[in-house]
Amino acid sequence: xxxKEEASRLLDSEYMVPAIFIILSYFAWQFSGLTGSFVxxxxxxxxxxxxxxxxxxxxxxxxxxxxNFAITVGAMAIQTALLIVIAYQVEGIKGILLAIIIGxxxxxxxxxxxxxxxxxxxxxxxxxxxxxxxxxxxxxQLIFLVxxxxxxxxxxxxxxxxxxxxxxxxxxxxxxxxTIDKLGLFKIGELEIPLFMIIIVLLFAAIIFYxxxxxxxxxxxAVGSNMQTSEILGxxxxxxxxxxxxxxxxxxxxxxxxxxxNIGMFDVYTAHMNADIISCAALLAGGASIKxxxxxxxxxxxxxxxxxxxxxxxxxQNLFNNAALGEYFRSFVAYGTIALALIINIKNENxxx
Amino acid sequence: xxxxxxxxxxxxxxxxxxxxxxxxxxxxxxxxVLMNESMVKxxxxxxxxxxxxxxxxxxAGMNFGLPVxxxxxxxxxxxxxxxxxxxxxxxxxxxxxxxxxxxxxxxxxxxxxxxxxxxxxxxxxxxxxxxIPLMNYFWTLAPFQNREMLxxxxxxxxxxxxxxxxxxxxxxxxxxxxxxxxxxxxxxLIVIFAIICLFLYLYFRTKIGRATxxxxxxxxxxxxxxxxxxxxxxxxIIISTIIAGFGICIYAQSxxxxxxxxxxxxxxxxxxxxxxxxxSTGKKTFIFEAILGxxxxxxxxxxxxxxxNEILVPELTEILRTFITYGIILYALLVRERRGIYx
Numbered sequence: 001x002x003x004k005e006e007a008s009r010l011l012d013s014e015y016m017v018p019a020i021f022i023i024l025s026y027f028a029w030q031f032s033g034l035t036g037s038f039v040x041x042x043x044x045x046x047x048x049x050x051x052x053x054x055x056x057x058x059x060x061x062x063x064x065x066x067x068n069f070a071i072t073v074g075a076m077a078i079q080t081a082l083l084i085v086i087a088y089q090v091e092g093i094k095g096i097l098l099a100i101i102i103g104x105x106x107x108x109x110x111x112x113x114x115x116x117x118x119x120x121x122x123x124x125x126x127x128x129x130x131x132x133x134x135x136x137x138x139x140x141q142l143i144f145l146v147x148x149x150x151x152x153x154x155x156x157x158x159x160x161x162x163x164x165x166x167x168x169x170x171x172x173x174x175x176x177x178x179t180i181d182k183l184g185l186f187k188i189g190e191l192e193i194p195l196f197m198i199i200i201v202l203l204f205a206a207i208i209f210y211x212x213x214x215x216x217x218x219x220x221x222a223v224g225s226n227m228q229t230s231e232i233l234g235x236x237x238x239x240x241x242x243x244x245x246x247x248x249x250x251x252x253x254x255x256x257x258x259x260x261x262n263i264g265m266f267d268v269y270t271a272h273m274n275a276d277i278i279s280c281a282a283l284l285a286g287g288a289s290i291k292x293x294x295x296x297x298x299x300x301x302x303x304x305x306x307x308x309x310x311x312x313x314x315x316x317q318n319l320f321n322n323a324a325l326g327e328y329f330r331s332f333v334a335y336g337t338i339a340l341a342l343i344i345n346i347k348n349e350n351x352x353x
Numbered sequence: 354x355x356x357x358x359x360x361x362x363x364x365x366x367x368x369x370x371x372x373x374x375x376x377x378x379x380x381x382x383x384x385x386v387l388m389n390e391s392m393v394k395x396x397x398x399x400x401x402x403x404x405x406x407x408x409x410x411x412x413a414g415m416n417f418g419l420p421v422x423x424x425x426x427x428x429x430x431x432x433x434x435x436x437x438x439x440x441x442x443x444x445x446x447x448x449x450x451x452x453x454x455x456x457x458x459x460x461x462x463x464x465x466x467x468x469x470x471x472x473x474x475x476x477x478x479x480x481x482x483x484x485i486p487l488m489n490y491f492w493t494l495a496p497f498q499n500r501e502m503l504x505x506x507x508x509x510x511x512x513x514x515x516x517x518x519x520x521x522x523x524x525x526x527x528x529x530x531x532x533x534x535x536x537x538x539x540x541x542l543i544v545i546f547a548i549i550c551l552f553l554y555l556y557f558r559t560k561i562g563r564a565t566x567x568x569x570x571x572x573x574x575x576x577x578x579x580x581x582x583x584x585x586x587x588x589x590i591i592i593s594t595i596i597a598g599f600g601i602c603i604y605a606q607s608x609x610x611x612x613x614x615x616x617x618x619x620x621x622x623x624x625x626x627x628x629x630x631x632x633s634t635g636k637k638t639f640i641f642e643a644i645l646g647x648x649x650x651x652x653x654x655x656x657x658x659x660x661x662n663e664i665l666v667p668e669l670t671e672i673l674r675t676f677i678t679y680g681i682i683l684y685a686l687l688v689r690e691r692r693g694i695y696x
Contacts, residue, residue, distance in 0.1 A: 117683075117687065120687050121686055121687060124472075124474070124475075124686060126475045127417075127474050127475045127478065127686065128683070128686050130475075130478065131679050131682050131683045131686065132683065134622070134675065134679040135676065135679040135680055135683055137675070138672050138673075138675040138676040138679065139676065141668075141672045141675075142672050142673075142676065145668050145669075145672065146668070146669055146672065166668070320494075321509075322493065322509050324489075324493065325490065325493060325494075328486040328487075328489040328490055328493075329486070330486075331485075331486040332483055332486035332487055335479055335482040335483035335485075335486065336483040336487075338479045338483075339476070339479035339480050339482070339483045342469070342472070342475060342476050342479055343465060343468060343469055343476055346468070346469040346471075346472045346476065347468045347469060350468070350469070350470055350471070
């Protein structure tokens, strides 16, 4: 009996998942035969690419709404803004600023809509956000694959398919590529550290830390721990939850912008597709749960998850002579982490209630 | 069935369907051919939709973990093809293998779902999603022998699309096919479908079936009347998984190919949306609702393909398909919660 208790305590501790990731990544790295500096550079790149997206998940978790799979909606908002800016050929820094403004406004509206929807499905937020993500994806495709060139006139003919309807699969972000990555790029031997972007990610982390420690943040925590009590205390829980979703969506929009400007190419129909799964898995890898998430979980999780993500295809190649097996391992880790976190969390919830 | 009345999604889908029929009439399409195909499509997808019913009725929600059962069926068919079993014998053996594998998978799946009572849907999504890459290892590494299943050159393991041409392609579609003029009635297919419906109908008439419904309607009350909740749920989940396995076998013999790897990933959502269009609210569901929903949804898909091709944007069908699928599921989630059917 003691052993069982010890085992379940170990399983519940927030260091369990990170420890598994460290062990797995270490072995996968050994088998992959990649140099440490290569892996490090890759992980740092992923850190600045995905950092803000992962951070955008924290506030909904604190508000007790679980993992927000609808961050893809924020990602699509900024992509829409970028496509509009490109379609009307607004170039340079002016273009980026315009894209940000449009993207934030769109995220604000969409975040409000998502918040309203989630207020009607209390207790089932996660499944609803997944479905919302898929639904908005088809609306997004409808606009850009069918709407552009038919109902919506486009000045920039370069991004339109030859048949005259629909946006191409990939759009070049040449005019905005790596505009800010290269700022403050440090080199220590073979290691490259894009200092400016790291500071940006940490700045977003600081903003979230600050928000969670304001009065609003306290209310969010109260709503997250007990909705009935906070309602009695005079907190407008529905409004708080809507604000949380708006914030999360806007942060996701910024996250996707960082991601796209780092890659420099823009897969119009697929760039946002797995943003939710990978970000959620990264957050959980850092030791968060669907009830509790801190900024350190996000920051640590990105490093742990992406180390495994980078080394596993090569490890699959070397171990089984088949890179595809490493790919499968990657998807298994991403989905499996979320599945395991859900099962453990819900089981505990049922035990206490 | 007494209090049956039309619900908004059904009205919208039916209106859309009538619009499509009108359009296809204007565009001079052969409606008889489309009618024939719609019968095949109904059975092809209908069994997968029927498989959701036991889990809905036991109160385990919409089975987004459908890939679990589908993969069981895929393994069953791969085994049959591997041993070169052809014709009816092959199909029967595929069903038999499926039965065994799905019982095992369903049992494990049920044990997991019993631990996450009340949140089966979100857990089911990710159990299904994570089971798929795990099975990709099996497809790649399992020692299958039949050359027709393996990658011709280069690759390792099974190919993503295995043709059933020499095995049991259209075995049910062509069995007892009656033609009256242009109208074709696939009797064999419909008989199989009817048998599965009948099985479900009789299951809910047995003692254990009544217990299933009781658990779904009021768990606390069922517990007080001495029903073993976990066991009842487990049986319902196993039956769901087995029928899902049969469903993919019937689907594959109609389609002509076994589709492996990531293919089952998105198969759960259309099935769920079909049963919701039929009028289910995510709680107790009638067999009739599953059939009606599948027929409406599949006929609409069928009609929209040639029409979208006619107006020069072929992607439109697929987009509309996903839009309708997810829109319906979201609607059902919203309505169900507001009525407070779920706690």
